[in-house]
Amino acid sequence: MNSKLFSLVALAALLLSACAPAATPAAAPKRVVYLINGALGDEAFYDSGKAGLDNIAKQYGVETRVIEANFDAAKYEPGLQAAVEFADVIFVISYGFEDQLKAVADANPEKIFVNLDTVVQNSKNTITSVDYIEEEAAYLAGVTAALLTIDTTIKNVNTDKRIGVVGGDVDPVVDAFIFAYENGARAIDPAIVVERKYLGGAWDDPAKGKQAALQLYDQKADVVFQVAAAAGLGVLQAARERGLYAIGVDTNQNDLEPGFVAGSMVKNVGLSMEEVYKTIADGTYQPGQVLEYGVARNGVDMVFEAQIKVLPQASIDRVLAIRKDIIDGKLKIERYQP
Template identity: 35%
Template sequence: MMNMKKLSTIGVMFLTIALILAACGTKSSTPGKPSESPSNSGTEMNVLYYVNSTLGDKSFFDSAQAGIDRAVKELGIKAKTVEGGANSADWASGLEAVVASKKYDVVVVGTSQMIDVTKDLAERYPDIKFIFFDDLIEGVPNVYSMLYSQSEGSFLAGAFAALVTTSTELKGANPDKVIGFVGGMDIPIINDFKSGYEQGAAYVDKDVKVVTSYVGDFVNAPKGKELALAQIDSQKADIVFGVASAAGLGTLEGANEKGVYSIGVDANQNPLYPGSVLTSMLKNVDQSVFRALEMLSKGDLPLGKGEVLGIKEGGVGIAKDELYEKYVPQAIRDKMTEIEDKLAKGEITVKSSL
């Protein structure tokens, strides 16, 4: 028979083993991976990003993709992107097909052209959450939407263009006070860009004339270039603002070939043609898409509501990178800082055409 001392020693051993096992049970079952907080359900999200166009525009749709990519990396979500193509007649059926598959918990989609189909699908598939960007859908309980104040951002672009066309320091600026605007399509949201652009130009110099053309879609870069060249050659524009997604790349190319200036859109396009693309009007789509997915992962996304993101909220702005510092004269940079500050403080009011 064991003596009491030996039994006591065995008991201590079992107690020690039990404590070690209990401690191990609090750790993640995956080596090297920390346990997740119950409030962060990001890894459970299966996200579909539907592009009602194609990627490769180096601006709007690519910016949203960058936000998705960041969420995959930092939030641990799963994501797939489906490109709808250039034919707008295919977009509604294309989006419905992926939603109806019920493979995705969250659908990210944007632009005013997709409002009606998104509302319809959200109502028919109430278990799927929709993050809608670039316009507002309110009152639908499973939709969160965000609109960028493109009129405010374009006000900055217009003010900048007016400062460039009246500059005596920039070699590509001519004596004519003419600036160009090339839009993708003649639709309300593009015309809100145009309205802000015109207001910004008038704020700097009421004699500056804005000439306008529309591509007719958002993918035809050769047409975007052709329109920009016409504005430069025939109407004497020395700076052009292209608001046309992939088609706008042609606008930037045309300005560069002619030795004049351009303004990029949605993402920082300054590096595409350094010294010709002097700045870019930023719609921070990437940041806002990531922000929405992060809020959703934490349970903080205000579904059923929409937000308008302006300069004050960091939703829009202009690109001020090292190329901006290198090629834009100090006097123009100083004036732009002054205008930005006034807009953020509400000392300048920009009217939206929407």
């Protein structure tokens, strides 16, 4: 009797569940913003993110918008507010404005915030951060520079073992690049001297980048690594002007000054944005994560594809062998600690 009663109850429950409406899935995002503290047109970091945003628009049919603060602090918080009013998903670069981002994210927990290039954690734990392990690729940039400066068969390379770097400003991300660049160079030859120049925040001034690079070339640096966004385009111009060499950053800049850019340390901002957005679209996204993108995950890399290659193939192969050791876990690159 009890068994029959249980069966009837179970059958009734089954029928009721079959008649009940399915749970409504969360609404798919319709609008996406890419909010940057700087400006497009750098042919590097910011433009890489814009390429990713464009691919998201094509693949998912969402409406997108770029909000540029143009390195103007007064424009950043209004930009955040405009992003919240417009978008469901906000990809944001927040250097120097982390507190504003935390406050706006806490006040708008229904919005998806993805912070790019630094780790920002708000009290409601809704911000996901994409943390690029730039040290891995910057180390390879240092190896590249070292192999160039010790090879006097390369045109105009002098006998001094001296390389340079131009940073847009003194900040933890730039210093992480430089720290690893120096380590990579000295792993090849401890006697290599690394000269630094900083631009004091003039990220969008190619003339200042060029002037800094020319000063480094005057100090007998054979190659200069640019870590300076749009200002770094001036570094590449200086390399051509002096008949010496540069290393590009964030995107493949090897063909911007053909024959004078030895390689580029890329940071695949756009790719990481596309990968994060895929999880948002398929429902697997988890807020509050820290997602690390190194060489193995194709978040950063060192590339040599170019119209005119500067380094001999044997040197490129040596860099690529070290790259493989990083991917395989045989070589652990030290992370920068501010």
